[in-house]
Amino acid sequence: MIQLYDGGAYVLNGTEIIADTVESASILAGKLGSVPEKEEAKKQTIAYGILKAHNTSDNMDKLKIRFDKLTSHDITFVGIIQTARASGLEKFPMPYVLTNCHNSLCAVGGTINEDDHMFGLTCAKKYGGMYVPPHQAVIHQFAREMLAGGGKMILGSDSHTRYGALGTMAMGEGGPELVKQLLNQTYDISMPGVVGVYLTGSPMKGVGPQDVALAIIKAVFECGYVNNKVMEFIGDGVANLSADFRIGVDVMTTETTCLSSIWRTDEKIQEFYEIHGRADDYKELNPGPAAYYDGMIVVNLSEIKPMIAMPFHPSNAYTIEELNANLDDILADCEARGRVSLGDQVHFSLRDKVRNGKLYVDQGIIAGCAGGGFENICAAADILKGRSIGADEFTLSVYPASMPVYMELIKNGSAAMLMETGAVLKTAFCGPCFGAGDTPSNNGFSIRHSTRNFPNREGSKLQNGQIASVALMDARSIAATAANKGYLTAATDLDVEFRNPKYFFDKKIYENRVFDSKGVADPSVEIHFGPNIKDWPAMSALPEYLVLKVVSEIHDPVTTTDELIPSGETSSYRSNPLGLAEFTLSRKDPEYVGRAKEIQKAQKAIEAGNCPLDAVPELKTVMDAVHTKYPEAGKGNLGVGSTIFAVKPGDGSAREQAASCQKVLGGWANIANSYATKRYRSNLINWGMLPFLIDEGELPFKNGDYLFVPHITEAVKNGAKELEAYVVKDGQLHAFILKLGEMTPEEREIILKGCLINYNRV
Structure with missing residues (x-):
C-alpha cells in the first residue's frame, strides 16, 4: 500500500x-x-x-523568504496586528486576508468575539487588507477559492495552511512570522x-x-x-x-x-x-x-482501504476492516494509550461502545478545511439518499467549507438529501476541529472528517472530570456509518451510485459581503478596540545570568500545543495575553500557572528596582550557592523566571500562544529532548524564550528544582551550540549540559532583545 x-x-x-x-x-x-x-x-x-x-x-x-500573500483567522489576527502595531506598522505591504471562522459563533464572553471581528474589519480598512465576515468561509477554503496561484507562496497563522494541490507552496506558522512579513522582514530557514x-x-x-x-x-x-x-x-x-x-x-x-x-x-x-x-x-x-x-x-x-484514526492522534490509524476484525484488542490498546496521556484524571473507555459485536459511535461530523469540500458532502449525500440516521444517540452534522459550496449543495439537491435523513447542515465554521462546537457527551465517541483528534480537542475538559474522544474518518465512511444508524461501517461495504456532480462557483456571495481594500490603506480609520483586546505586557531583555525554576515536567512522548494552551472556549481570550495565560497547561498540569506566577514575582521585583529575594525568600539559599562560584551574579545582570521540561513539545497547531502564554507568566525557556515542529521552536524564539535541548536519559533536575544558567547572553551572541548550566540543590551547584541548537543571527538578536516586539520596536 x-x-x-x-x-x-x-x-x-x-x-x-x-x-x-x-x-x-x-x-x-x-x-x-x-x-x-x-x-x-x-x-x-x-x-x-x-x-x-x-x-x-x-x-x-x-x-530568506518573502511570501506573496498572508492569511489569518479571528483567534490569531488580533495578536499579530497588535504586535506589528507595536513595531510601527503603517500599511500591509502585501495582500493580507483576515477571516472569521473560529470564534464566529460569538458564544463566549459577551461581546469579545464580535469585538475581535470589528477589530479585524477596521484594521483591514486602515492598513489595506481583506476581511471575510463570520460564516462566509473557513480560512483555507477561502484561500483555495480566492488566493492560491501556481508557483506562489502563502504564509498563514494556522497550521493547516496547505494549498500545494493547487500549485501553491503554503506554510502555517505562529503569528510572529507573519509579523515579520508585515514589517518587510523575511522567513528564515535552511533549505x-x-x-x-x-x-x-x-x-x-x-x-x-x-x-x-x-x-x-x-x-x-x-x-x-x-x-x-x-x-x-x-x-x-x-x-x-x-x-x-x-x-x-x-x-x-x-x-x-x-x-x-x-x-x-x-x-x-x-x-x-x-x-x-x-x-x-x-x-x-x-x-x-x-x-x-x-x-x-x-x-x-x-x-488504500477506508481508514479510521483512533484516539488520540491521526497516526493511530487502522483500516476499518482491521478494526472490526480485532475490535477488542485495538480498543484496549487505545484505552492504554489514553491512560498515558490522561493519567488518572478521568476514566476513559472505548470497549463499552461495542454493541452486539459492533462499534457504536455517538456522533458524526463532516466539517472544515478537510471535510467540508463540495465532493465530500455530495458523496455523503449520495450514500445517505433515502435513508435515515435514526432517532437514537447518533447525530450527524455537516458544515460546508464556504457559502459558495453551501449554495451549490442547495442548487444540486445534496443539501435536501442530507437534511431529509435527519442530518443537520450548518454554516462554515472551524469549531468542531478545535473544541468550540459539537462537543460530545461525557465519554462520548465521535467520528469526524476534520483535521485532528488530540486529547480533549473536541471540547471536553479534564479539569472538570470530563473526557470524550474523536476518531478521524472520511466523509464517505461517516455517511455509511450514519446510514447504518451509528454502527461503524466502511463506505466500500455499501453499493452506492455516486453522481459526481460538476461544481459551479458563484462569486456574487463574496462580492456582496467580503471587504476588499484592493491594497489601499485608509489611515483615517479608527481601530475598534473591545475591552478584552489588550496590549502585550513589557518584556525584559535577556540578562547575563538566569535563575530558572522548573515549574512543570511532562514525560509524554509528544506534547501538543492543545495541551500547552487549550483550544475551545479559551480561544476567545487570545486577544488578551494575560487573560489567556490563566489557561496555560490547565489540562496537563493545573498547578503550572500558580507555580509560574510565584517565581515571576522575583522578576517583577527586579524590573521595579527591588530585591528579588524579598519577593521570593527561597531564592536566598539559591543565590548563596550561586555566589560560591559566580559572586558577580546579582543586581543589574540577573533574571529570574520559570521553565518547563517536555520530551517533545509543539506538535499540532501553529498557535503562538503555546509559547507567549508561558512568556507573559515569566517563562524564560523550554527544555526538551527535541521539538516536534519547527514552528513551535520559532514561536519560543520570537517570544524571547530559549529553546534549550537536553540529551535523552535521566534528567539532572526535577519539577520544583532551581537551575542557574551563567553567561547566557555571551553564549547566544557567539552562537554557542551548548553551554554548562547547574542544578542548584543542597547549597551546591551540580553541572549539566544544555544545548541551544542552530539559530540565525536574527533569531539570536530576538532572544537577546527579549522578544520580536523589542527587536522591532522603533
Missing part, C-alpha cells in the same frame, strides 16, 4: 523512480548518458524552483529536504481523500520521515484524482509534521482555476527530467 525508501531517489521525467544506491549510477548513465550531480538534480524539484523564486538571499542553503510522494493507481469506489491521508500519516509520522521537509506529490496516480480529492489529502500533510507540500499540476487544476474565475492563476508544475528527492514515499492508491 505504502512504501518508504531507505534513502533518496531520482525521478526521471516525473514517471520513473531510481533509488539512490550503488547500482543507480550505471542505471542513470544508461538512461541519461551520464550521471547527474546530486546537488544539481535537487534543483529540478518543483519545491526548489518555488523556493528559489521567493528567496531574497544569495544563498540557497540559507533561505529543507524534499521528499517525493509518488502516487500510482486509482482509489477504489468509496475511498476518499481522508483515507489516503491517514494511510500516509500512519506510515511516516512516528519515524519522522518527512519532519520539517517538503512533501512533493508526483506520479501517474495524481491524474486519477480530482482537484477536491487532492486538496483533501494535501490539507492533512500538516499531521505528518512536514514543513509544506506541493503537487504537480495538470488540466484538472487548470479547470479548478477556471471554475473560480481565475484562469490566469494556473501554472503547470512538474519536476525536471532528472529530479533528486531526499526520500521517496510510494503510495498505491488502488490498495
